[in-house]
Amino acid sequence: MKPYIREKKSFDFSEVPKNTSFEAGYLVTVNSGWRSIRPVINQDKCVGCEQCYLYCPDGVISIKNKKAEIDYDFCKGCGICAGICRVGAIETEAERK
Numbered sequence: 193m194k195p196y197i198r199e200k201k202s203f204d205f206s207e208v209p210k211n212t213s214f215e216a217g218y219l220v221t222v223n224s225g226w227r228s229i230r231p232v233i234n235q236d237k238c239v240g241c242e243q244c245y246l247y248c249p250d251g252v253i254s255i256k257n258k259k260a261e262i263d264y265d266f267c268k269g270c271g272i273c274a275g276i277c278r279v280g281a282i283e284t285e286a287e288r289k
């Protein structure tokens with residue numbers, strides 16, 4: 193196998209940690225200063241499907257009590273989470289600095 197191809201290992205979805213990269217110790221530099229748009233989760237619409245959590249490239253979304261939460265200290269405002277949410281629970285607004 194080529195060295196850059198990771199060995200495939202199956203895992204159960206329940207084994208995936210539900211915390212953020214910061215909580216796991218992987219993010220240490222606050223990068224929210226990059227953000228020009230802010231994703232806002234409508235908790236009433238959120239069905240806890242975890243798609244935003246899985247797709248957030250920086251791992252700043254956590255699932256708590258079956259609802260998604262964003263760590264705004266580390267969210268860079270890419271908007272991927274808003275695009276992936278099928279029930280439209282994440283809207284973006286202009287960041288006010």
Ligand code: SF4
Nearest residue numbers: 238239241242244277
């Ligand atoms: S993708 Fe939408 S519905 Fe699913 S957990 Fe995220 S905010 Fe909630």
Ligand code: SF4
Nearest residue numbers: 248267268270271273
């Ligand atoms: S805007 Fe980007 S970095 Fe911020 S929570 Fe959504 S996917 Fe993650």
